[in-house]
Amino acid sequence: MTQLTVRYAPAAPAPADALGGPWPASARPGPGADLLVGGVGLAETAERFGTPLYVLDEGEVRSRARAYRRALPHAEVLYAAKAFLCSAMADWVAEEGLGLDVCSSGELWLAVSAGFPAQRILLHGNAKSPEELRLARRLRVGRIVIDGQAEIARLAALVAADTPQKVLVRVVPGIAAGHHAAVRTGVGGQKFGFPIEGGDAADAIARVLDQPGLELAGLHCHLGSQITELEPFLQAVDALVRLLVDVRDRHGVELPELDLGGGHGIKYLPGDAEFDLPEFAVRVTDRLAVRCAEADLDVPRLIVEPGRAIAGPAGVAVYRVLSVKHSADGRTFVAVDGGMSDNPRPALYGSPYSVRLVGRKSDAGAARVDVVGRHCEAGDVLVRDAVLPADLRPGDLLAVPAAGAYQLSMASGYNLVGRPAVAAVKDGRARLLIRRETVEDFRLREVGR
Ligand SMILES: Cc1ncc(COP(=O)(O)O)c(C=O)c1O
Ligand SMILES: N[C@@H](CCCC[NH3+])C(=O)O
16 A cells, blocks of 8 residues: 655744743743743743752644644544653644654653553663563553563563454664664664564564464664654664565565654754655655555555654753853853752763743843753753853753753752752743652661661
């Protein structure tokens, strides 16, 4: 079957572009030099709920989810929960018709407890525990992605006397893509998936097909994260279709699903390139149709697993300045009340961010400063060489856009600073989703001394 594809006109530039950063589309200048997001002032919301505060624009999450559904009407779109998950987020993506990719029993349990339909959940993980697999079976998750030899027998043993489990096999096509070596999973020499080259993938597929309780629905690959070009995805289609053909020729089965994972990149700085979803939709579905036609293969249903591209641009982190230090060598350190425990990405990957003063107008000229966190490491720098008003002072509020993905979800308990609160904004109203971690929380898990 050939899939219909629709080419969309490029979106009109968001008014937010005028604000000089990757702000949510709803961002507007507000009263008192505040910045409105979702119709609510960031400074006003930070005053109300305290800092550091993560503000999530519900409308932005929903419109991004909808854009995926519009661009890929025949595909299944699973939001990758690892980017950020809470009950509200699960509700929003479920209501917009997306499924969910989870990679732990924690994510799985949270989603199902929030009411997310288990049949629309896919479970990932390179080291799923027996308990995790049992939980997935008990909750009746729709799909499990096989990512290790031991898992095949382990899972098969759980389903022998039960209804079959739909599975995908995660393969490694040998394609390098992604913003940092630590997130490039499309190549050999890293822990995820079965490499196609050398035959590991073919062996795993044969073993899965041998298990009566496992229903092999298709192949999966995830190349990496924060990818802005399309070519790696087209190469992945080529590699996976070759493998689908190989499976048909060896085993006489045509697998109905092809999951290309996530990895769709967003803007962190104003001039950054960005993953082009409409172009991806057209070119990937066309390439898939062409390659399948060449091999006389039924076109499998496409699955994608975007995380960052849905949550990232919807989040803004708001910090309060605690101190401003001018050093004799000319550097200025603006220290805020969060840092690497709520956003480890700059320290882990050297990731860039932009930052803006909110809630106060400054007529001072611009200065180049390092916005640093409050943790006990010199590497706790949130934004190096940020351009901010020269008269920044303790008490000021700084807002960092593109903060919705892989910040809170990777937040740590370092220095017992406590994880920030999360508020949702929509239609001029703000509501607290997750309360701030307090000093009382730190002892809650202690059971002895
Ligand atoms: C298997 C898998 N799917 C989806 C994702 C989501 O990636 P991204 O947030 O870059 O779209 C990841 C993380 O990179 C992943 O490992
Ligand atoms: N944590 C990474 C993304 C990892 C994606 C998970 N496979 C980042 O912040 O860029």
